[in-house]
Amino acid sequence: MPHTYTIAIPMAGLGTRMRPHTWSKPKPLIHLAGRTVLDYVLEQFHTLPRFSQAEFALILGPNQREQVEPYVVSHHGDKNVRYFLQEEMRGQSPALLLARGILKGRMLMAFSDTLIETNLAALDSEELDGVAWVQRVPDPRRFGVAETDENGLIRRLIEKPQEMHNNLALVGFYYFREGQALMEAIEEQMARDVALKGEYYLVDAINIMIERGAQFRVEMVDVWLDSGKPDALLETNRYLLANGADNSEAAMERKNVMVIPPVFIHPQAEVAGCVIGPHVSIDEGAQLTNTVIANSIVESDARVSHMVLEDALIGRRAVLTGRAQAFNIADDSWIEL
Numbered sequence: 520m521p522h523t524y525t526i527a528i529p530m531a532g533l534g535t536r537m538r539p540h541t542w543s544k545p546k547p548l549i550h551l552a553g554r555t556v557l558d559y560v561l562e563q564f565h566t567l568p569r570f571s572q573a574e575f576a577l578i579l580g581p582n583q584r585e586q587v588e589p590y591v592v593s594h595h596g597d598k599n600v601r602y603f604l605q606e607e608m609r610g611q612s613p614a615l616l617l618a619r620g621i622l623k624g625r626m627l628m629a630f631s632d633t634l635i636e637t638n639l640a641a642l643d644s645e646e647l648d649g650v651a652w653v654q655r656v657p658d659p660r661r662f663g664v665a666e667t668d669e670n671g672l673i674r675r676l677i678e679k680p681q682e683m684h685n686n687l688a689l690v691g692f693y694y695f696r697e698g699q700a701l702m703e704a705i706e707e708q709m710a711r712d713v714a715l716k717g718e719y720y721l722v723d724a725i726n727i728m729i730e731r732g733a734q735f736r737v738e739m740v741d742v743w744l745d746s747g748k749p750d751a752l753l754e755t756n757r758y759l760l761a762n763g764a765d766n767s768e769a770a771m772e773r774k775n776v777m778v779i780p781p782v783f784i785h786p787q788a789e790v791a792g793c794v795i796g797p798h799v800s801i802d803e804g805a806q807l808t809n810t811v812i813a814n815s816i817v818e819s820d821a822r823v824s825h826m827v828l829e830d831a832l833i834g835r836r837a838v839l840t841g842r843a844q845a846f847n848i849a850d851d852s853w854i855e856l
Contacts, residue, residue, distance in 0.1 A: 522568070522569075522624070522625045522642075522643055523569060523572050523573065523574070523624070523625070524567055524568075524569070524573045524574075524624075524625050524626060524627060524642075525573065525574045525575075525576060525621055525622055525623070525624070525625070525626040525627075525698060526564055526567075526573055526574070526575050526576070526626065526627045526628070526629070527575075527576045527578070527615055527618055527622060527626060527627070527628045527629075528560060528561075528575065528576070528577050528578065528628070528629055528630070528631050529578045529605070529611055529614035529615065529628075529630065529631065530545065530546070530547050530557075530577060530578060530579060530580075530583070530587075530630075530631035531578055531579055531580030531583065531604075531605035531608065531614060532546070532580065532608070532631075532632075538849075539834075539847070539848075539849030539852075540832065540834050540849050540850065542849060542850075543834070543835075543849060543850040543851065544586055544835070544850060545579075545580075545583045545586055545587055546631065546632060546746075546747070547560060547587070547631045547632075548586060548587065548590060549746070549752065549816075549818075550800060550802045550816055550817075550818040550819070551746060551752065551755065551756055551759065551800065551816070552755075552756050552759035552760050552764035552783055552800050553759075553764045553766070553783035553785070553800055553802075554764075555590070556631070556632065556634075556746045556752075557587070557590070557591075557631070558594065558595075559634050559759070560629065560631055560633075560634065561575070561595060561598065563629070563634055563635060563636070563637075564627065564629075564639065566637075566638050566639045566640050567627070567639040567640075567642065568639070568640060568642060568643050571597070572599075573598075573599070574599045574600075574601065574621060575598055575599065575600045575601065576601050576603060576618040576621055576622065577591070577600060577601070577602050577603070578603045578604075578605050578614045578615070578617055578618060579602055579603065579604055579605065580604075580605055580606075580608070581604070581606055584602055584604070587602075588602060601618070601621060603617040603618045604617070605617055608718075609717070609718060609719055610714065610717075610718035610719035610720055611630075611718075611719065611720055611721040612705045612708055612709065612719035612720065612721055612723070612724050613705075613709070613719055615628065615701070615702070615705060615721070616702060616705050616706070616709075619698075619699075619702040622698035622699070622701070622702060623697075623698050623699050624697065624698060624699075625642070625694075625695070625696055625697075625698070626694075626695050626698035626701070627639075627692070627693065627694050627695075628692070628693045628695070628721070629691060629692045629693075630691035630692075632745060632746045632747035633690060633691040633692065633743070633744070633745060633746075633747075634742075634743075634744040634745075634746065634755065635652060635690055635692050635740045635742060635743050635744070636740070636741065636742035637652060637692070637738065637740050642694060645694065645696065647672075647696070647734045647735060647736050648695070648696050648697070648700070648728065648733035648734050648735060649693065649694055649695045649696060649725065649728070649733060649734075649735040649736075650693065650694040650735065650736055650737070650738050651665055651673060651676070651689055651692075651693050651725070651735055651736075651737055651738070652689075652690045652692040652693070652737070652738045652739075652740045653665050653687040653688060653689055653690060653737045653738070653739060653740065654687075654688055654690055654739065654740050654741075654743045655686050655687060655688070655739075656686050656688040657686070658683065658686075659680055659683065659685060659686045659687070659688050660679060660680060660681065660682075660683070661679060662679070662688035662689060663676055663677060663678045663679065663688070663689040663720070663722045664676070664677050664680050664685045664686070664687050664688055664689060665685075665687045665689060665737050666685055666687075667687065667736075667737060671736055671737065672734055672735065672736055673725075673729065673735040673736065673737060674729070675726050675729060676689065676722035676723075676725055676726055677722070678715055678720045678722045678723070679715070687737060689722065690740055690743045692740075693721070693725075700728060700733065701724060701725075701728065704724040704725070704727040704728045704731070705719075705724045707724075707727050708723050708724045708727055713727075742758075744758055744759075749832055749847055750830075752816070752832070753798075753814060753815070753816065753830060753832070756798060756800055756816055757798040757814065760781040760782065760783060760797075760798055760800065761781050761798075764781075764783050764800075765780060765781035765782065765783060766782070766783050766784065767780035767781055767782050767796070769784075769786075770782055770783075770784040770795070773790060775791050775792055775793075776790050776791065776792075776793050776794075776795060777793070777794045777795070778795050778796055779794070779795070779796030779797045779813070780796060780797060781796070781797060781798065782795055782796040782797065782798070782799045782800070782801075783799075783800045783801065784799075784801045785801060785802050785803040785804075785805070787803045787804055788801045788802065788803060788804065788805045788806070788807070788817075789805070789806045789807070790806075790807045790808075791807070791808050791809075792808055792809040792810075793807050793808065793809065793810045793811065793812065794810075794811040794812070795807070795810075795812055796812075796813060797813060797814070798813065798814045798815075799812050799813060799814070799815050799816075799817070800815075800816045800817070801817045802816075802817060802818045802819040802820075802821075802835075803819045803820075804819045804820040805817045805818070805819060805820060805821045805822070805823075806821075806822045806823070806824075807822075807823045807824070808823075808824040808825070809824055809825045810823050810824060810825065810826045810827070810828065811826070811827045811828070812826070812827075812828040812829070812831070813828070813829045814829055814830050814831075815828055815829065815830065815831040815832070815833070816831075816832050816833065817831075817833045818833060818834050818835040818837075818850070819835050819836075820835055820836045821833045821834065821835065821836060821837045821838070821839070822837075822838045822839070822840070823839045823840070824839075824840045825840055825841060826839060826840070826841065831847070831848070832847050832848065833848050834848055834849045834850035834851070834852060835850040835851070836850055836851050837849070837850065837851065837852040838852070839852075
C-alpha cells in the first residue's frame, strides 16, 4: 500500500547568526542563488515518493508567518502546507510537538538552514524505524554525532560531543516510520527534563526511541550545505550557482556588462557598466551601476553604484554608493560614502 509522508520543518529560530538581515525578515526568506533559502529547503524533498501529495508542517516563530505564508502561497501554492506557531524558544523537540496532530505515520524532518542532496525514492521500502543522515567531518564538536554498532545501527546520538574520535556528524535531516512514536518520545524527554542549556534537542528524543527498542540507521550524504551564517550562505551560493542555478548565458546578452560565470542575474534586475562574477546572485528589482562585484548576494530592489564589492550580502531595498568596501548590509539600509 502506498504511503504518504508529512515533512516537518522547524524554522522559528531568531537567526541571530544572520543579523542584521534577520531583523526584518525570517532567515529562510534570505535570497540564495536566484531563489530563497526556503525554496531550496522545500524542493530538496522532490525525490520523495508521491512528493506532490506530501503535507508540510512549517513551525514558525512570532512575526514570521506574515512574511512566510504569503511567500509560500505565491511560490509554492501547489503544496499542502500547515503552519504552527512556536512562541517560546525551548528547542527542536517542543517545536515538533506543536505539530503532533499531523505528524502521524511516515514523516521526515529537516532544519530550515540546512540543505542536502539525497535520493529519497527508496523510503517506501525502508524497514527500520528511522534514518539519520550524516557526513564525516574533521571536527565534530559543534555538531551532533551518531554512534553506530558493527551493523551500522545507531546506538545513540550525542549532541555537541567533546571528543574527536566519532566524526559522523548529523546533518539535521531525519526519517521516522511512525511520527507518533517520536511525539511520545518527546513527551518522555520533556517529562524527564532531558535538555542542554535549557533547550530540548531532537537527538535526546531519538535516544529515548532507541531505548524503547526502535532501530535507526545512518545514511551517508556527500553534499551538505549550510545557510545559517554569512560565510556559509556565500559558500552555499557558490555551490548552487555552479550546480544548476547559473544563468550566465542569458546575462551575457546584456549590453555594457561583463559577466564572469557562474552568476544569477534576475531578468528584472538592472545592471549597467558592471563587472559581475564569479559567484554573484542578484535578485529582482536590484539596480547595479558602475560596480565590480564578486562572491556576493544582492537582494531585491537594492541599489548599488560606484562600488567594488567582494564577499558582500546586500539586503532588500538597501542603497549603497561610494567607494570600495566589504559590507554586510541589512534591508532598508542607506549608506553613502
